[in-house]
Amino acid sequence: MTKEDTKVTPWEVKGKVNYNKIIKEFGIKPIKNLPDVxxxxxxxxxxxxxxxxxIQRILEVIKSxxxxxxxxxxxxSGKFHIGHILLxxxxxxxxxxxxxxxxxxxxxxxxxxxxxxxxxxxEIAINEYILNYAALGLxxxxxxxxxxxxxxxxxxxxxxxxxxxxxFSRYVTFNEFKAIYGKDISPEKMNASLLQAADMxxxxxxxxxxxxxPVLIPVGIDQDPHLRLARDIVNRYKDNKMIQLSSTYHLxxxxxxxxxxxxxxxxxxxxxxxxxxxxxxxxxxYAFSGGRNTIEEHRKYGGDPDVDxxxxxxxYLFEPDDKKLEQIKKDYQSxxxxxxxxxxxxxxxxxVFLKEHQKKKEEAKKQLEKFLLKDDTKHL
Numbered sequence: 581m582t583k584e585d586t587k588v589t590p591w592e593v594k595g596k597v598n599y600n601k602i603i604k605e606f607g608i609k610p611i612k613n614l615p616d617v618x619x620x621x622x623x624x625x626x627x628x629x630x631x632x633x634x635i636q637r638i639l640e641v642i643k644s645x646x647x648x649x650x651x652x653x654x655x656x657s658g659k660f661h662i663g664h665i666l667l668x669x670x671x672x673x674x675x676x677x678x679x680x681x682x683x684x685x686x687x688x689x690x691x692x693x694x695x696x697x698x699x700x701x702x703e704i705a706i707n708e709y710i711l712n713y714a715a716l717g718l719x720x721x722x723x724x725x726x727x728x729x730x731x732x733x734x735x736x737x738x739x740x741x742x743x744x745x746x747x748f749s750r751y752v753t754f755n756e757f758k759a760i761y762g763k764d765i766s767p768e769k770m771n772a773s774l775l776q777a778a779d780m781x782x783x784x785x786x787x788x789x790x791x792x793x794p795v796l797i798p799v800g801i802d803q804d805p806h807l808r809l810a811r812d813i814v815n816r817y818k819d820n821k822m823i824q825l826s827s828t829y830h831l832x833x834x835x836x837x838x839x840x841x842x843x844x845x846x847x848x849x850x851x852x853x854x855x856x857x858x859x860x861x862x863x864x865x866y867a868f869s870g871g872r873n874t875i876e877e878h879r880k881y882g883g884d885p886d887v888d889x890x891x892x893x894x895x896y897l898f899e900p901d902d903k904k905l906e907q908i909k910k911d912y913q914s915x916x917x918x919x920x921x922x923x924x925x926x927x928x929x930x931x932v933f934l935k936e937h938q939k940k941k942e943e944a945k946k947q948l949e950k951f952l953l954k955d956d957t958k959h960l
Contacts, residue, residue, distance in 0.1 A: 658843030871919030
């Protein structure tokens with residue numbers, strides 16, 4: 581695939597992503613000189629979270645132990661898979677640092693984009709995503725979790741949210757939509773973008789957090805067009821005082837076949853419901869290898885861990901020990917470690933994780949039931 585074939589948009593990622601080029605094109609900054617507490621976290625230490633806009637504002641409130649919001653969203657379009665864990669671990673990290681977590685369930689966007697009913701999308705969101713969030717360690721009681729189609733049972737909050745989404749349309753032009761999203765912009769995409777901008781900004785309304793408050797939004801780099809639009813609107817919006825949005829950007833966890841994971845292709849990801857045998861078969865059959873064509877060549881020239889999906893999964897998620905990871909990398913590069921042996925390391929790691937996760941998931945069902953009984957979440 582040529583450089584011209586590379587495409588990075590909120591709706592499609594294809595080709596080899598040049599992150600250095602994207603940093604320049606999108607006007608974001610590499611992350612440098614983080615406090616020690618960040619470097620204790622694998623995602624920051626290994627530069628998986630690699631760039632930002634205005635993170636300094638968040639670092640200052642963390643240092644001074646002041647309130648801030650971490651806002652994110654989920655598209656309830658299919659199975660929860662290991663690619664989603666990257667974001668959840670960031671949510672847990674910021675929650676432990678004192679953030680209130682806002683989670684928008686983008687059912688209205690999914691209704692238009694995925695052509696499923698709101699009822700079906702609700703069931704997917706609760707049983708696939710929210711349940712796994714809790715099992716992975718997110719405290720739902722410290723979250724403001726809502727559907728775009730039903731923001732709150734509190735009329736003042738709900739009215740403020742939808743009013744903001746509508747009023748935001750005054751502060752952006754059609755030409756700006758085309759400049760950010762390209763020629764394929766459509767009414768449903770414009771509507772979704774305005775609603776997402778309201779998702780990002782509405783915590784700062786008096787009805788929610790009482791007024792201006794720093795908001796951090798961690799995303800994959802493909803979602804930056806939404807951030808750029810929202811930041812432009814917030815900068816122009818005059819009806820309420822708002823602090824400019826901050827954001828961080830993480831690398832894509834590649835699909836098993838390389839390229840981005842796709843919810844529509846079950847063989848491009850490991851689902852958290854996969855059996856040990858399914859994990860083994862998927863990785864052995866589909867995981868893109870950085871190894872050589874023959875064992876002899878591999879022993880002589882070694883493999884390339886930077887493109888090997890099994891190694892990248894260990895790096896991003898499943899090998900927390902830096903020294904062990906570095907040894908695996910050296911052994912693979914030298915040819916000492918074969919591709920099939922690297923795959924076995926990953927298979928064993930994932931299956932140990934999934935076995936423990938399934939136990940936690942059963943416990944999380946109790947937490948979820950209690951959470952759903954709370955007054956302000958009955959609409960979930």
